[in-house]
Amino acid sequence: MSAYALRDATPADIPAITAIYRHAVLHGTASYELTPPDEAEMTKRYEALTGESYPYIVAEDGSGLILGYAYAGPFRARPAYRWSVEDSVYLSPDAQGYGIGRALLLRLVELSEELGFRQMIAVIGGSDHAPSIRLHERAGFRTIGIFQNSGFKFGKWIDTVFMQLPLGDAGETLPDEGDYPGTMFKG
Template sequence: MSAFTLRDAVIEDVPALRRIYEDAVLHGTATYELVPPDEAEMATRFRNLTGQGYPYLVALDAEGVVVAYAYAGPFRARPAYRWSVEDSVYMLPEAKGKGIGTALLRRLVEVCEEKGFRQMIAVIGGSDHQPSIKLHERVGFQHIGIFEGSGFKFGRWIDTVFMQYRLGEGRDTLPDEAAYPGTMG
């Protein structure tokens, strides 16, 4: 495993986040976006999530370069889903296979539990996207379904794989409505 560190992302990381995400948009199925957003749009997305108290993490290589990131955001917009989050993990190709994704996702799970969220949902582009599926399995996610042929990218239909991780007490207890995690900083 290579040397890397994790930390909370800051707005100054946006150019690196954009570069990493651009690679995912143009060369992979982890996202169903077809055109990479520009830096201004990435900054808006970053501020929107972090401004609502959602966690956003980066991984830096030994030279201090951001090579991967992960964040949690709302799973769905309806209020009843407010205790559930969707995770996203993106990496530069050269960062893959070094344990960085696993470390990022494990830390993201920890932070989401600390914030009081109860479920984390992975929405994985491609039933053939084994690296992402295996990453989520390593962290403890369970398969909950496949939405067949739900995306169309690179001239082909792509399945969407859904996986779920129970955060903290999950559905075993009622949430503390006063501590709604989406409004915590």
Template sequence: MPIFLRDASSSDLPAITAIYRESVLNGVASYEIVPPDESEMAARFSAITGQSYPYIAAIDENGGLLGYAYASAFRTRPAYRWMVEDSIYLGPEARGKGIGRLLLAELIQRCTDLGFRQMVAVIGGAHPASIALHQTLGFAETGRLKATGYKHGRWLDTMIMQRALGYGAATDPDASTYPGTLFKA
């Protein structure tokens, strides 16, 4: 099955909302309990893309959205501006087929090209498949927060993983090349 990656657009929001809804209701990647509606997902999409962060869609040969990934600010304090957090969500039919790996690899490349220096993954439920995916693309465990969420009748841990992008911490960043709008004067 051919998979195509492209920038997500507002026309993808119904499918993005449906994928996220399924994840909220049945998974542990998100600690939300009640799935947000399409208008809330549109506001989140606008907030992320409006700050010049990448938001990527994985599409099948028929144009169907299989999953999506985006980078966003890890924290909003200015010293964090060189670090992004990744998020990846796949529809049930797309899981276990390498689509998450394609999305994450593309997200890493785009964030590197934009000049970001670190990427962090905050993995809800310390989900083994998500941990394995991140490990295959160079992330290392930096911490585990125990019993951080309670969902589906059980306590969930949160895994923190991190990887350097580009030069990482080997050189100082060039403030004139910062791509986002979040911290611009």
């Protein structure tokens, strides 16, 4: 795999992001969606996250080809969860196994810490999804639970693995409510 760079995603990346996600929906359990969303829907999702100041990044090779993307978003919609984010990392099939997912995840962790988030949660489709579990373990995540037989895709039941990584001061200090990293819960 040639050299690549990580950068903030832009609206111009949406077609490539949509194609990568389409493959993940149709061929894997990383997403529990059954029908891949189109570019218009992926644009809405991108705008919703970036509009709330959540990090959204891509890995791009020297020719401008998007190899993968990652973003952090709200873990849950209730205000008490506002200091926790859920990560998502998706790679083009040709980009898997070259450390790009790790680079994306580690940068996403850095950006989330810089923004002041305190916990990152991974929600992994499939307790047999070893590459994703291993990726998160190597980044310092620990398994906090398995929601057994919680998804049904490709004619079988799928477990959901929850993993967690403390960010920054995590739960050791109280947050300054005025410094909430996003805009979603601000008055």
